[in-house]
Amino acid sequence: MLTVTAKVKLQSGKAEEFIEAVREMQTKVMQDPGAVLYTLQRSTNDPDEFLFYEQYEDEEAFAYHLSTDHLKALSERIDPLMVAPGEFGNWVPVL
Template identity: 35%
Template sequence: MVVLIAKNTVKEGLQEEFLEIAKEMIARTREEAGCISYDLAGDQNDTQVFYFIEKYQDEKAVEFHRATEYFQTLVPKIAALRVKPSEVSTCTVVE
C-alpha cells in the first residue's frame, strides 16, 4: 500500500474555490480501482492549509491516478490557488 499526504497552502480568501475543485477530485479519485481511500483534511490551526490523504493499492495505482484526464485538468487549477507548490510525502504503511 502507498500513502500520499499532500499539503496544500491556499491563498487567503480562495478556500471555497479550492474546496469546490477538491470535491471533484475526491469524487473522481474514489472511483478508481486502485484507490483505497482519498480524503481531504483541513488544518485546525490554519484555515489556509489542507491535506489530501491518499491510499492506493500500489505504485501502479498512483501512476494511473496521475495520468487521468481529470488529474491533469484539476491539478493546475488547484495549483493556481496555492501560495506555494504542494508538499507531498510518499509513505509506506509500516503496520
C-alpha cells in the same frame, strides 16, 4: 498499500473554491482502479492550509492516478489558488 500526502497552503480567501474543486475530484478518483481513500483535511491552526490524504492499493494504482485527465484538470484549477507548490510524501506501512 501506498499512502500519499500533499500539504498545500492557499492564498487567503480561496478555500471555498479549492474545496469545491477537490470535492468534484474525489468522486472521479474513487472510480480509479486501485484507489482506496481520497480525503482532504483542513488545518485546525490555519484555515488556508490543507492536507490531501490518499491511499492506493499499490504503486501501479498511484501511477495510474498520476496519469489521469482529471488530475491534470484539478491541477490546472487549484495550482493558481496556492501560495507555493505543495509538499508531497509517499508512505508505506511498517506495522
